[in-house]
Amino acid sequence: MAxxxxxxxxxxxxxxxxxxxxxxxxxxxSGDFLAGVAASNDGERVAAQxxxxxxxxxxxxxxxxxxxxxxxxxxxxIDTHDAQAFAPVSHLTxxxxxxxxxxxxxxxxxxxxxxxxxxxxxxxxVSKIMRVQDLILVAxxxxxxxxxxxxxxxxxxxxxRLQPNHPTDEPAGIAASILDGLLYGNGxxxxxxxPATDSIASICALLEMLDAIIQRYDIPTQACVLTHVTTxxxxxxxxxxxxxxxxSIAGTEAANAGFGINLNVLQEGxxxxxxxxxxxxxxxxxxxxxxxxxxxxxxxxxxxxxxxxETRAYAVARHFKPFLVNTVVGFIGPEYLxxxxxxxxxxxxxxFCGKLLGVPMGCDICYTNHAEADQDDxxxxxxxxxxxxxxxxxxxxxxxxxxxxxxxxxxxDALYARQTLGLKPGPEFEAWLxxxxxxxxxxxxxxxxxxxxxxxxxxxxxxx
Amino acid sequence: xxxxxxxxxxxxxxxxxxxxxxxxxxRAGTSLPTGAQLxxxxxxxxxRDAVHLPFDHAGLTAQLTERGRDSLVVHSAASDRDQYLQRxxxxxxLNEDSIAALRQHAxxxxxxxxxxxxxxxxxxxxxxxxxxxxxxxxxEEQAAADGWTSAPVVLVEQGRVxxxxxVGELLGARxxxxxxxxxxxxxSPDSLGLYFTYAPRVGxxxxxxxxxxxxxxxxxxxxxxxxxxxxxxxxxxxRQLSGVNLKDEAEVHSLDSDTPASQKGNFLLGKE
Numbered sequence: 077m078a079x080x081x082x083x084x085x086x087x088x089x090x091x092x093x094x095x096x097x098x099x100x101x102x103x104x105x106s107g108d109f110l111a112g113v114a115a116s117n118d119g120e121r122v123a124a125q126x127x128x129x130x131x132x133x134x135x136x137x138x139x140x141x142x143x144x145x146x147x148x149x150x151x152x153x154i155d156t157h158d159a160q161a162f163a164p165v166s167h168l169t170x171x172x173x174x175x176x177x178x179x180x181x182x183x184x185x186x187x188x189x190x191x192x193x194x195x196x197x198x199x200x201x202v203s204k205i206m207r208v209q210d211l212i213l214v215a216x217x218x219x220x221x222x223x224x225x226x227x228x229x230x231x232x233x234x235x236x237r238l239q240p241n242h243p244t245d246e247p248a249g250i251a252a253s254i255l256d257g258l259l260y261g262n263g264x265x266x267x268x269x270x271p272a273t274d275s276i277a278s279i280c281a282l283l284e285m286l287d288a289i290i291q292r293y294d295i296p297t298q299a300c301v302l303t304h305v306t307t308x309x310x311x312x313x314x315x316x317x318x319x320x321x322x323x324s325i326a327g328t329e330a331a332n333a334g335f336g337i338n339l340n341v342l343q344e345g346x347x348x349x350x351x352x353x354x355x356x357x358x359x360x361x362x363x364x365x366x367x368x369x370x371x372x373x374x375x376x377x378x379x380x381x382x383x384x385x386e387t388r389a390y391a392v393a394r395h396f397k398p399f400l401v402n403t404v405v406g407f408i409g410p411e412y413l414x415x416x417x418x419x420x421x422x423x424x425x426x427x428f429c430g431k432l433l434g435v436p437m438g439c440d441i442c443y444t445n446h447a448e449a450d451q452d453d454x455x456x457x458x459x460x461x462x463x464x465x466x467x468x469x470x471x472x473x474x475x476x477x478x479x480x481x482x483x484x485x486x487x488x489d490a491l492y493a494r495q496t497l498g499l500k501p502g503p504e505f506e507a508w509l510x511x512x513x514x515x516x517x518x519x520x521x522x523x524x525x526x527x528x529x530x531x532x533x534x535x536x537x538x539x540x
Numbered sequence: 541x542x543x544x545x546x547x548x549x550x551x552x553x554x555x556x557x558x559x560x561x562x563x564x565x566x567r568a569g570t571s572l573p574t575g576a577q578l579x580x581x582x583x584x585x586x587x588r589d590a591v592h593l594p595f596d597h598a599g600l601t602a603q604l605t606e607r608g609r610d611s612l613v614v615h616s617a618a619s620d621r622d623q624y625l626q627r628x629x630x631x632x633x634l635n636e637d638s639i640a641a642l643r644q645h646a647x648x649x650x651x652x653x654x655x656x657x658x659x660x661x662x663x664x665x666x667x668x669x670x671x672x673x674x675x676x677x678x679x680e681e682q683a684a685a686d687g688w689t690s691a692p693v694v695l696v697e698q699g700r701v702x703x704x705x706x707v708g709e710l711l712g713a714r715x716x717x718x719x720x721x722x723x724x725x726x727x728s729p730d731s732l733g734l735y736f737t738y739a740p741r742v743g744x745x746x747x748x749x750x751x752x753x754x755x756x757x758x759x760x761x762x763x764x765x766x767x768x769x770x771x772x773x774x775x776x777x778x779r780q781l782s783g784v785n786l787k788d789e790a791e792v793h794s795l796d797s798d799t800p801a802s803q804k805g806n807f808l809l810g811k812e
Contacts, residue, residue, distance in 0.1 A: 229763050242559055249559035251806040255552065256563035410625045445587035445665050445691075446625055449582070456699045474562025474572070474580060483584070483727035491570035522570050526553055527772045538807045539554050 078139060082127035083094060089123035095141045096401055098197070099381035100124035100205045103421055107369045107382040114381075125205050129171030131470040133162075136197050138299035142378045148339055153195050153391045161193030164300040170201045177432075179212045187218050191434030194349045196327070196387040199429040203383070208421065213465040218431040220467065222399050224298045224319065225359025226264050226502040229436050234499035236490045237402075237438070238263030238297075241479035245272045246457035247285055253473050254289065255532060261494075261515050261522070262471035264505030265400060266320060267436065268300040268364070272479055279303045281318045285316040290505070293512075293531055296504035297397070298355075300363050305337060305345035310352040312348045320363040321329065321349040321401055327366075327388030330376030339392070343346075345491075346396045357504075360399040360436075366390070367404040368422050369412030383422065394435050400468055401435050403427070405457075406443035407482055416453030420441060423457050426468055437462035438468035444485035451475070455492075458485055462493040469493075543664040558807075560727070583726045590721070590729035592621060592794060595661035596669060597695045603673050610692035612645060614638035614707070616660075618698040632741075634707070638696075645692070652712030654688035655742075657719070660699030664721030667673060671732040672719055673760070686774070688715075701735050701749070701783040708740030715773060715782075716740045721754065731756045732763060736772050738782035748783040749750035 080091040091097040091483050101124035106115035113119035117401060137157065157164075162516045164186070165173055176182055182190075203211060221229040223352035226488045228235050240253030257263050267286055279301050286299035300310075322506035323342060324335050331337055331493065334504035342362075348360040371377040371385035381386075386403070393401045403426035404420040413419045423439050430437035441457045458469065475486040493499055498520035500506050512532075513525035528536070550566040565576040574582075597613045604611045618624035624631050634642070646652075648650045654812060659672055676693075691711045696703050701718055708716035718735040725731065732755040750772050755765045774780045 100810075110627060110629070185564040226662075229554070240561075242561070246559070249561070252555040252558040252563055252806040253561050255555065255808060256561075257656055259552065263795060285806070290810060329731075411628050416625055425734065446591045446724070447583065450584065472561075474565055475582070476562050476580065476726045478561050478727070481723065481728070483726065486572070488565070488572050490571060491567075532552075535807050536554065536811065537553055538810060 078433045080127045082123050084123055084221050085119055085526045089120060091127060095380055097128050098384050100383045101128045102383055103416045106414040107372055110411055111182050113114045113379055128201055130169055132169050133198055134202035134270040136195055141197055147264040149327060149329055149388055149392060161190055173202045174205055181355055182218055183419045184217055188221050191339050194433060196391045200384040200387040202513050203425045203429050208424055212460060215428045215431045220431060220434055220436040222360035222436045224355040224360055225400050226504045228502060230440040233502055235265035235468035235502050236262040237265040237468055238267045239470050241477055243271050245278055256473050257471055257487050261296050262487045262490055262508055264470035264501040265302045266298045270302045270371055270480055276307060277305055280311050281315045282459050283311060283318055300529060302466050305341060309345055311347045319354055321345045322363045324365045325389050325392050326370040327385040328371050331371040332375040334374035342396055360397055362396045364393045364398055364401045365404050367408050367529045369408040383425055386426060390430045390433045394433055400438050400439055401430060401439045404440040406447060410447040411512055417447035419449055427461055427464055436467050439466055440484050441471050441481050444482045447460050458489055460491055462497045491522055494522055508540055586729045587724035587726055590664040590666040590724045595665040595697050600695060603763055604693055608743055612692050613695045614735040616703055618700040628700055631698055632702035636732055646711050653691045654714050656691040656708050656711050656713035657714045658694045658704040658707050658716055659719045660696040662720035663723045667730045667732040668719060668722035668762040670730050675762045678762040682770055683768050705740045705744050706742050709742055736782055738776040750782055
């Protein structure tokens with residue numbers, strides 16, 4: 077294990093290992109203080125960033141932050157590293173990589189080609205020496221396009237997951253939120269429910285219901301019930317229609333064990349999903365959720381800072397060619413990300429690192445009531461991620477998730493981003509919105525139809 | 541068009557009866573209308589105020605005294621709210637003075653007790669201010685026949701769930717029941733959580749606890765919460781354990797006609 081010394085003027089800073097430099101170079105956040113790995117003051121933090129900037133990228137291939145023998149995620153990272161893709165930047169340091177990423181040489185094509193040549197640790201390292209504008213500028217160059225029944229991630233597009241959660245999974249209540257979302261033009265990324273009850277019978281009933289709604293109204297979207305991957309496999313075995321296979325993942329083997337999964341189980345879930353051949357445009361069908369702090373909260377971080385652990389989860393994700401990956405950035409609470417500033421930076425880091433590694437990133441732009449954050453902070457992060465070219469965000473009624481008890485972006489928030497940044501939904505869904513008369517979009521301006529679409533008017537009439 | 545607010549009427553307002561979600565809010569342009577916008581801000585403000593409301597342990601002590609109950613006030617190792625929110629590890633332990641005080645109490649009252657009731661502010665002091673007395677009244681009525689001996693009620697400032705383990709261990713309690721303010725939701729700033737542990741000791745994980753959540757006027761009633769808690773406690777005394785193993789069995793017993801709700805129809809799919 078290498079140790080690193082950095083001198084600024086007469087001050088000498090020593091770091092025990094690559095892991096230590098990385099942790100101390102991380103912009104300040106509560107989770108790293110909680111773990112006891114953060115820099116002890118601002119000077120030490122910047123000195124660590126300077127030391128990190130000087131480290132050659134090739135060093136990352138020789139010093140694993142979590143030992144190869146002890147962790148299957150490390151083995152996945154090392155064993156799948158593409159040396160040929162790495163070649164264009166292999167002579168660079170971390171600081172040199174930042175400069176290269178900002179340069180004209182780094183464009184959509186060269187960045188796509190580079191992705192399999194970068195390890196998560198390299199991506200995390202360079203993000204630590206980048207400002208917010210750097211994270212946005214580089215991410216904005218990258219496109220990660222995926223397909224199932226709709227196309228995600230094209231330039232000029234922003235998709236939404238319609239999240240119609242209900243505290244008791246009441247079908248009429250879920251349907252009410254689904255219709256609300258559709259009528260505000262949300263739901264092209266997926267209609268994705270967090271179930272309140274995790275029994276296999278309820279999960280299957282929800283899947284049947286989503287499939288029936290999507291078919292009845294011919295909606296070019298995909299359904300997901302966010303249950304454990306083994307429950308999805310069981311549903312598939314029972315012949316239930318299932319589009320996207322969900323799982324929460326983390327960046328270490330031990331943290332994944334805490335979720336009750338490993339790479340083999342994910343592979344089984346992926347293959348079970350593929351066996352259904354339900355995608356009409358493509359077969360990207362895994363949906364993963366992540367978030368900084370998950371490894372630490374499982375006491376499975378091996379002394380690695382939380383942002384680097386998070387980025388390692390993207391190596392797990394990309395192995396399964398996911399449809400979408402969602403960093404649920406402010407959900408975990410203030411002991412990991414204390415306030416709006418920390419949440420905003422973390423969301424941008426996650427999006428940047430994911431995209432750099434070739435992962436179709438979205439973000440649950442969210443907070444809990446015990447975090448020092450509010451709607452203004454979410455507006456800021458939404459705007460920045462919209463500029464950065466994020467694939468998708470959540471859409472829920474009035475920002476208030478009544479099942480999970482947290483606040484995320486609303487149907488209206490997505491419309492705000494469409495109007496101000498000129499972002500359209502995925503092309504198939506855009507055509508459906510125009511066909512049904514919900515809304516059309518020209519020059520960013522959203523124009524709602526005069527009347528409710530006839531099919532939905534009929535459904536509403538049943539309530540009268 | 542509502543002429544006072546310039547907001548388009550919402551043609552699917554009828555859906556509001558189907559869910560407590562904030563649906564059919566209408567729109568101003570494509571944004572939230574003023575009314576809905578300020579309603580949300582007020583709900584968030586209430587939740588924030590609940591998180592930061594100081595624990596009125598003096599008031600609670602007075603109420604308990606009136607009911608003839610002794611109490612002890614202690615403090616976790618988290619010195620203030622900011623530290624409490626960022627260092628959950630400190631909220632799970634008592635500070636030095638509190639350890640000494642409880643130790644002293646145990647020495648003066650040797651032999652231990654069956655039950656230690658611990659009340660902590662958690663993430664909503666509002667919840668414990670509102671619900672502690674009425675809940676304990678119902679609970680003690682229902683528990684009278686069990687004849688358990690009790691320690692004074694221990695009030696913990698800046699406490700998290702696991703601090704009850706340390707309290708229980710120091711007092712030599714066979715069981716602890718923790719009443720704690722839950723993380724406020726946007727529409728539930730005063731939700732009380734109950735945590736039960738058999739044979740409490742420092743270092744136990746959540747797997748050793750049973751939780752009864754959402755005790756508040758709009759949620760689980762005091763009577764029902766007390767009933768479920770006593771079921772767990774009696775089972776725990778019989779089997780000498782709490783937590784995951786106990787919970788599984790308790791759930792089997794409470795399985796009523798549990799048809800998954802989503803097998804019923806809904807308006808989007810009509811009457812097929």
